[in-house]
Amino acid sequence: MIPIQKNxxxxxxxxxxxxxxxxxxKCVSTVSSLFQxxxxxxxxxxxxxxxxxxxxxxxxxxxxxxxxxxxGLFTLTPLGVRSLEKLVKIVDEELKNVGCQKLQLPILTAGxxxxxxxxxxxxxxxxxxxxxxxxxxxxxxxTHEEAITDLVAYLPQLTHKQLPLKLYQITSKFRxxxxxxxxxxxSREFTMKDLYxxxxxxxxxxxxxxxxxxxxxxxFQRLNTPFVKVAGSTGNIGGLSSHEYHFxxxxxxxxxxxxxxxxxxxxxxxxxxxxxxxCGSANMKATKGIEVxxxxxxxTKYSQVLNAFFSSDDGTxxxxxxxxxxIGISRILAASVEVLATDSEIRWPKLIAPYSVCVxxxxxxxxxxxxxxxxxxxASQIDQMKPFTQDVILDDRSTTTIxxxxxxxxxxxxxxxxxxxxxxxxxxxxxELYDLTKNTQNLFTVAQLFDYLKMSES
Amino acid sequence: MIPIQKNxxxxxxxxxxxxxxxxxxKCVSTVSSLFQxxxxxxxxxxxxxxxxxxxxxxxxxxxxxxxxxxxGLFTLTPLGVRSLEKLVKIVDEELKNVGCQKLQLPILTAGxxxxxxxxxxxxxxxxxxxxxxxxxxxxxxxTHEEAITDLVAYLPQLTHKQLPLKLYQITSKFRxxxxxxxxxxxSREFTMKDLYxxxxxxxxxxxxxxxxxxxxxxxFQRLNTPFVKVAGSTGNIGGLSSHEYHFxxxxxxxxxxxxxxxxxxxxxxxxxxxxxxxCGSANMKATKGIEVxxxxxxxTKYSQVLNAFFSSDDGTxxxxxxxxxxIGISRILAASVEVLATDSEIRWPKLIAPYSVCVxxxxxxxxxxxxxxxxxxxASQIDQMKPFTQDVILDDRSTTTIxxxxxxxxxxxxxxxxxxxxxxxxxxxxxELYDLTKNTQNLFTVAQLFDYLKMSES
Numbered sequence: 001m002i003p004i005q006k007n008x009x010x011x012x013x014x015x016x017x018x019x020x021x022x023x024x025x026k027c028v029s030t031v032s033s034l035f036q037x038x039x040x041x042x043x044x045x046x047x048x049x050x051x052x053x054x055x056x057x058x059x060x061x062x063x064x065x066x067x068x069x070x071x072g073l074f075t076l077t078p079l080g081v082r083s084l085e086k087l088v089k090i091v092d093e094e095l096k097n098v099g100c101q102k103l104q105l106p107i108l109t110a111g112x113x114x115x116x117x118x119x120x121x122x123x124x125x126x127x128x129x130x131x132x133x134x135x136x137x138x139x140x141x142x143t144h145e146e147a148i149t150d151l152v153a154y155l156p157q158l159t160h161k162q163l164p165l166k167l168y169q170i171t172s173k174f175r176x177x178x179x180x181x182x183x184x185x186x187s188r189e190f191t192m193k194d195l196y197x198x199x200x201x202x203x204x205x206x207x208x209x210x211x212x213x214x215x216x217x218x219x220f221q222r223l224n225t226p227f228v229k230v231a232g233s234t235g236n237i238g239g240l241s242s243h244e245y246h247f248x249x250x251x252x253x254x255x256x257x258x259x260x261x262x263x264x265x266x267x268x269x270x271x272x273x274x275x276x277x278x279c280g281s282a283n284m285k286a287t288k289g290i291e292v293x294x295x296x297x298x299x300t301k302y303s304q305v306l307n308a309f310f311s312s313d314d315g316t317x318x319x320x321x322x323x324x325x326x327i328g329i330s331r332i333l334a335a336s337v338e339v340l341a342t343d344s345e346i347r348w349p350k351l352i353a354p355y356s357v358c359v360x361x362x363x364x365x366x367x368x369x370x371x372x373x374x375x376x377x378x379a380s381q382i383d384q385m386k387p388f389t390q391d392v393i394l395d396d397r398s399t400t401t402i403x404x405x406x407x408x409x410x411x412x413x414x415x416x417x418x419x420x421x422x423x424x425x426x427x428x429x430x431x432e433l434y435d436l437t438k439n440t441q442n443l444f445t446v447a448q449l450f451d452y453l454k455m456s457e458s
Numbered sequence: 459m460i461p462i463q464k465n466x467x468x469x470x471x472x473x474x475x476x477x478x479x480x481x482x483x484k485c486v487s488t489v490s491s492l493f494q495x496x497x498x499x500x501x502x503x504x505x506x507x508x509x510x511x512x513x514x515x516x517x518x519x520x521x522x523x524x525x526x527x528x529x530g531l532f533t534l535t536p537l538g539v540r541s542l543e544k545l546v547k548i549v550d551e552e553l554k555n556v557g558c559q560k561l562q563l564p565i566l567t568a569g570x571x572x573x574x575x576x577x578x579x580x581x582x583x584x585x586x587x588x589x590x591x592x593x594x595x596x597x598x599x600x601t602h603e604e605a606i607t608d609l610v611a612y613l614p615q616l617t618h619k620q621l622p623l624k625l626y627q628i629t630s631k632f633r634x635x636x637x638x639x640x641x642x643x644x645s646r647e648f649t650m651k652d653l654y655x656x657x658x659x660x661x662x663x664x665x666x667x668x669x670x671x672x673x674x675x676x677x678f679q680r681l682n683t684p685f686v687k688v689a690g691s692t693g694n695i696g697g698l699s700s701h702e703y704h705f706x707x708x709x710x711x712x713x714x715x716x717x718x719x720x721x722x723x724x725x726x727x728x729x730x731x732x733x734x735x736x737c738g739s740a741n742m743k744a745t746k747g748i749e750v751x752x753x754x755x756x757x758t759k760y761s762q763v764l765n766a767f768f769s770s771d772d773g774t775x776x777x778x779x780x781x782x783x784x785i786g787i788s789r790i791l792a793a794s795v796e797v798l799a800t801d802s803e804i805r806w807p808k809l810i811a812p813y814s815v816c817v818x819x820x821x822x823x824x825x826x827x828x829x830x831x832x833x834x835x836x837a838s839q840i841d842q843m844k845p846f847t848q849d850v851i852l853d854d855r856s857t858t859t860i861x862x863x864x865x866x867x868x869x870x871x872x873x874x875x876x877x878x879x880x881x882x883x884x885x886x887x888x889x890e891l892y893d894l895t896k897n898t899q900n901l902f903t904v905a906q907l908f909d910y911l912k913m914s915e916s
Binding site: 077 | 490491492493495496497525527528531532533534535536538539542557559560561562563564565566567568583586587588590591596598605608609612613614619623625629630632634636646647
């Protein structure tokens with residue numbers, strides 16, 4: 001065995017010169033210690049032989065990112081949680097940029113609130129409910145219009161100066177799907193971001209609506225995954241108008257109509273015809289989409305029934321104009337992979353890959369064994385580099401070959417894969433960089449590698 | 459009105475010299491836009507007139523940090539969520555330091571797993587259960603031993619090399635308390651950190667247990683709130699032995715016995731006698747404690763029933779030795795305030811105050827009005843300073859006096875309060891700093907203020 005720690009200190013001196021003095025071999029995540037319950041064949045109790053599956057479901061299950069525990073109920077493994085937390089951070093940032101504030105409502109909402117709005121009845125069998133020991137009804141909330149409106153209704157002296165209010169949370173939601181399928185795309189328990197806004201007038205509510213939509217656009221642009229925004233049906237949520245964000249995909253359960261001329265789009269539920277209702281063009285293009293977000297201009301549907309009022313300048317009380325806005329957080333993990341992956345290899349939106357960089361070390365006992373220390377050093381260095389802080393995983397498994405590790409790293413879709421192999425044994429050690437975001441492959445010196453990675457914003 | 463933006467640019471030049479060129483007035487959180495549903499009297503439906511309440515419940519409710527939505531169910535407002543997220547970050551850091559990996563199990567656990575372990579029956583009325591549309595039973599999990607053990611049981615070829623496994627999550631838990639009370643201290647839905655470990659032997663499980671306890675010690679030391687660790691009863695969780703972490707407090711529901719000689723402690727359930735079972739001293743001191751964490755050396759109670767096995771070097775299969783470890787995340791918010799606050803003013807563990815710094819600006823139309831720009835500038839500067847990044851709130855309310863704002867900031871217990879008032883109108887402007895962590899009050903120039911804050915690690 002190689003004394004990695006000591007070897008690394010020499011390498012540090014070599015590559016970092018005088019600055020290497022302060023260098024330490026920091027703890028990097030390693031594949032050997034990763035809890036990655038790889039699943040072949042999947043333990044998918046609900047999945048009958050001929051039942052359709054989806055790319056993301058298959059790849060997530062096979063690669064140990066998600067694991068089904070019961071029909072429609074999924075565990076996110078450490079890899080899945082990393083992706084989820086990265087996505088949450090992006091959503092937090094963009095919503096805070098437009099003045100939204102994060103809170104946390106209970107998952108259980110009093111049944112009587114749902115009875116007041118009529119949704120206890122209208123939601124049907126999808127609604128999971130529970131009785132407490134005193135026989136009181138609660139809803140395992142699929143959404144929180146009732147809960148948030150009740151909260152705002154009890155605000156002492158809510159005035160027009162405090163509006164608009166923009167309150168959101170990121171929590172678990174429940175829907176008792178008759179047919180849960182496609183893994184995280186249609187599950188019974190899922191992570192959702194739900195935002196609720198309260199405004200003075202229809203006009204300011206419309207402005208708030210546009211502001212939030214702009215934040216949504218930014219979120220999806222940052223994810224760099226093709227998306228369309230279409231007019232949607234308001235359904236059981238209700239309200240004046242709504243828009244849906246979709247990732248176009250053949251596996252999508254919504255039929256969309258997109259106008260190639262004016263770029264207007266609608267859900268086919270709304271306008272099943274071929275002509276564009278906006279520009280009149282006769283050739284709306286049909287496509288399928290996975291809904292990843294939905295915005296509703298609600299009006300006063302909930303605020304009226306639950307008494308969410310504010311007082312104006314002159315003291316008169318008026319009912320709040322509301323909006324509500326969802327983003328399917330866990331669904332986006334699967335939907336983006338659905339769109340970007342090949343049948344056998346995951347491709348993530350770069351910003352939400354579980355790790356940004358995977359460093360592949362040689363197998364123990366191989367000809368390249370002495371380069372193991374270099375791999376540790378390189379991984380540790382990148383892991384302390386600004387855009388990749390604590391975002392590197394080292395494949396240090398001692399009994400697996402470089403070739404097999406490289407294949408697995410590509411299947412996992414780590415955006416940058418660094419192979420420390422045969423070429424690193426040369427006089428001037430070279431490493432290979434696979435940049436999956438550009439689909440390129442380069443031989444670099446270690447210094448060149450660091451420069452290249454620093455240049456590519458994470 | 460003062461043109462704040464322009465005024466601030468001049469101030470920046472004045473205080474920051476040449477470097478001020480790059481300076482910008484960044485967006486700081488403000489009290490005027492904060493959603494803080496202050497509650498006087500509390501909308502606490504369950505709280506009868508003579509019912510006992512707790513300091514944290516009263517202060518959290520009055521100051522808009524937590525709001526009851528139904529008996530035992532609470533909304534965390536934006537201030538509460540900020541504290542919670544800070545605490546989560548500390549727990550994440552310390553658990554990752556000892557090799558724990560974060561995952562996310564579903565909140566709903568299949569009822570049949572709970573039936574297999576016998577806890578479907580033994581948990582009693584505290585267990586909230588739900589039937590899906592197909593009539594299948596699920597548990598709204600109060601804890602996840604069954605779920606995690608089932609997950610590990612299905613790992614293909616779990617080998618001794620992969621052990622110990624240390625898997626945790628931070629999610630909502632449910633317990634149908636017969637008498638929810640004291641706000642977040644005994645609620646029916648709460649945020650918990652639960653960690654589960656899997657080991658080869660009783661000995662390695664004991665080592666893992668000690669490692670995790672060390673991480674717990676670090677977490678509570680960082681919170682800098684007095685705590686004791688005592689031997690506990692294993693109760694419905696079961697196992698070989700357990701320890702409880704308590705914040706000593708008269709409101710605590712557990713009776714503890716602490717030995718003043720050897721510092722051994724136990725829950726009085728375990729040893730109600732006055733003599734120390736460790737050193738024999740006759741004078742165990744009685745105290746009350748709020749349980750904030752609990753660790754269990756589980757043995758094979760769950761792994762045996764649910765078949766969590768691993769294979770040894772020689773291929774033989776053995777049952778995993780388990781441990782489980784909880785931290786009451788939302789409970790700690792309340793419990794630490796319970797211990798540190800006065801009857802009328804919150805005091806937080808410094809690291810989990812919703813904001814670390816509150817800057818108090820003068821009232822509009824007051825003699826000090828022209829100092830409003832200085833307050834904006836100071837807040838914005840501190841908000842970009844390393845230990846306080848995005849951790850500053852500016853009390854910019856135009857119709858409230860400095861005096862009233864200062865009283866409120868102290869009630870909220872912001873560790874550092876900067877008052878930009880009368881003294882800031884002098885030739886060399888001075889500001890007041892209230893350091894609640896040291897209980898001191900100083901007059902500083904702006905440069906001195908920045909230096910002082912930089913020196914105090916956040």
